[in-house]
Amino acid sequence: MGYQNPVGGVQKSFTLDTQSGVGCNRAGWYTTPTLAELQGGISGPLYVLLGGNDISQDVNVGIWVATANALGRVTVTYLLNPPYALTAVHVDLACLHIDDCTPAQYTYNAGAIPQLPTWSNPTPLAYPACSGGSVAYLVVQAAVARFQVS
Numbered sequence: 001m002g003y004q005n006p007v008g009g010v011q012k013s014f015t016l017d018t019q020s021g022v023g024c025n026r027a028g029w030y031t032t033p034t035l036a037e038l039q040g041g042i043s044g045p046l047y048v049l050l051g052g053n054d055i056s057q058d059v060n061v062g063i064w065v066a067t068a069n070a071l072g073r074v075t076v077t078y079l080l081n082p083p084y085a086l087t088a089v090h091v092d093l094a095c096l097h098i099d100d101c102t103p104a105q106y107t108y109n110a111g112a113i114p115q116l117p118t119w120s121n122p123t124p125l126a127y128p129a130c131s132g133g134s135v136a137y138l139v140v141q142a143a144v145a146r147f148q149v150s
Helices: 035-040
Strands: 013-015 029-031 042-048 059-068 073-080 084-095 108-110 118-120 136-146
Touching: 035 042, 035 059, 042 136, 059 136, 073 084, 073 136, 084 118
Parallel strands: none
Antiparallel strands: 013 029, 029 136, 042 059, 059 073, 073 118, 084 108, 084 136
């Protein structure tokens, strides 16, 4: 699960369980990047959640990076450290409030990835146009395996 560290003392990641959508009563985070922030690039550690939202108990398996181009199209890249590899990735980019925290319902899903250490969504996602005071949110999630070298 992707996490964005605080910047200048400002919290950047918020727990999914603060949202009332389907499946949101679980561990994990979302962030609320502006288009300008994404055009500058944001990133953070990628954790396997062993301690829920307590990152001191979770396992850091790599990083994620999200960037947007001048047209507002967003690419998320996963970069895992050995011996970890991706088996599936899920990205949700929409407007708050989160209606469904089930990864299979996210904006982008890639399953059955053949244990690759890196991955980017091949078709960039459109940064959402939010209304009524809502802001965009981003969830970065992955299924990770530990591979064995023989």
